[in-house]
Amino acid sequence: MGNWLFANTARGARASAACYSLIETAKANGLEPYAYLTYVLSNIGAADTLEKLEALLPWNMPSADSQEG
16 A cells, blocks of 8 residues: 555645545445445535534445345
């Protein structure tokens, strides 16, 4: 995981760190990282309150079963 070495700017390094943090947090919570990132990025635009942002935390992610149907 040395891609952060190639961030051209401090802003790019912060963006990379945020992505890595999301991925590792998903793993730590037993989630598949791609599915979690897809969930977060699909729903973050509507997160205009603290409660809605907290709902995007990995331990609040709905199970795949509850998203079907």
